[in-house]
Amino acid sequence: MKFQYLAAGLCLAFALTAHAANNIVMSAAQLQTLGIRTAAVSVAANTQGVPYPATVSVPAGQMRVVAAPMMGLVSSVLVASNDTVKAGQPLARLASPGLAEAQRNLVQAAVQAQLARQNLKRDDQLLADGIISAARQQATRAAYLGANAMLVEQRQSLRMLGVPESLVRQMEAGHATSAEITLVAPISGVVLEVTATPGQRVDSATALFKVAKLDPLWLEISVPAKDAAAIRPGEVVTLSGRNARGSVLSVARAASTSQTVSVRVEVRGDLNGLMAGQAVEARIAQSAASGWQVPAAAVAMQQGKSYVFVRSAQGFTPVAVRVLGQSGDTARVEGALKNGAQVAVQGVAQVKAVWMGIGGEGGE
Numbered sequence: 283m284k285f286q287y288l289a290a291g292l293c294l295a296f297a298l299t300a301h302a303a304n305n306i307v308m309s310a311a312q313l314q315t316l317g318i319r320t321a322a323v324s325v326a327a328n329t330q331g332v333p334y335p336a337t338v339s340v341p342a343g344q345m346r347v348v349a350a351p352m353m354g355l356v357s358s359v360l361v362a363s364n365d366t367v368k369a370g371q372p373l374a375r376l377a378s379p380g381l382a383e384a385q386r387n388l389v390q391a392a393v394q395a396q397l398a399r400q401n402l403k404r405d406d407q408l409l410a411d412g413i414i415s416a417a418r419q420q421a422t423r424a425a426y427l428g429a430n431a432m433l434v435e436q437r438q439s440l441r442m443l444g445v446p447e448s449l450v451r452q453m454e455a456g457h458a459t460s461a462e463i464t465l466v467a468p469i470s471g472v473v474l475e476v477t478a479t480p481g482q483r484v485d486s487a488t489a490l491f492k493v494a495k496l497d498p499l500w501l502e503i504s505v506p507a508k509d510a511a512a513i514r515p516g517e518v519v520t521l522s523g524r525n526a527r528g529s530v531l532s533v534a535r536a537a538s539t540s541q542t543v544s545v546r547v548e549v550r551g552d553l554n555g556l557m558a559g560q561a562v563e564a565r566i567a568q569s570a571a572s573g574w575q576v577p578a579a580a581v582a583m584q585q586g587k588s589y590v591f592v593r594s595a596q597g598f599t600p601v602a603v604r605v606l607g608q609s610g611d612t613a614r615v616e617g618a619l620k621n622g623a624q625v626a627v628q629g630v631a632q633v634k635a636v637w638m639g640i641g642g643e644g645g646e
Contacts, residue, residue: 308597318629354378
């Protein structure tokens with residue numbers, strides 16, 4: 283059998299005539315004798331892609347941690363894990379002796395600021411009447427500005443403790459006091475974690491709640507380094523067994539020790555039950571700009587370069603291509619091809635042998 287194939291190849295090599303280095307002349311009878319078959323080139327648009335492992339995560343800008351603003355005692359917890367909350371909704375109440383001190387400082391600062399304002403108003407009038415010097419009026423103004431700055435600082439301290447603006451104004455006027463700090467949700471979202479319990483004593487900056495907005499979500503896809511170069515931002519990503527769809531945000535510029543590259547994807551709208559930390563399987567659909575789709579068997583290597591043999595009126599024409607990726611029996615390539623063009627997929631070795639015999643080194 284090997285002798286028959288060799289004989290057929292030799293006969294064919296003698297029978298063929300090459301008109302140019304990039305034109306392989308073969309008749310229909312010769313194609314049939316060698317069993318050469320062709321398949322059509324198609325645009326590699328919206329190809330489903332191969333599956334890659336991925337992990338669901340919450341975008342960094344959509345996560346907030348609510349911490350105790352000062353040392354105190356958790357008097358009540360008003361939400362539980364997985365509760366949906368709105369921005370400003372109370373999460374817990376914290377009793378703290380530091381709150382009483384902050385209120386006292388606010389009242390003192392308000393009194394000092396009011397006195398400094400009255401002194402400035404008086405000295406402004408005395409300066410206008412020529413009774414005092416400009417230096418004294420300037421000293422009074424400086425004292426007023428310092429007292430007013432202290433008042434603003436004390437107001438801001440209470441706001442940072444979670445005291446509402448309306449209550450701060452009442453405290454400043456001496457009309458209200460509060461024994462508790464109310465911790466509120468900084469954003470609308472879902473309570474992912476609750477570490478506070480009633481009766482718990484906490485220090486300043488102790489994390490008590492974790493709140494996150496869960497739409498959109500991110501996928502961190504691990505893609506082999508050899509495939510990552512062909513992935514472009516904006517390409518569509520689908521999840522195996524789910525209706526959720528996303529788009530590529532970015533491709534990491536460095537590979538891990540396992541030679542994989544992290545591809546970040548944003549998933550919006552129909553999240554189909556996705557949860558932070560969940561392991562899923564994702565497929566990246568390559569866009570039309572990413573090349574052509576051909577059978578993997580159509581690609582032949584010569585001197586480190588990839589070629590496909592395109593059917594022509596006389597036989598075949600070798601076309602250099604760059605392989606962008608492969609999924610099963612299908613390869614995605616980039617090159618001077620046309621949609622619907624026929625390429626050799628069976629008997630490629632015989633076509634290549636004839637090409638090398640008539641085209642010299644590489645047929646270029």
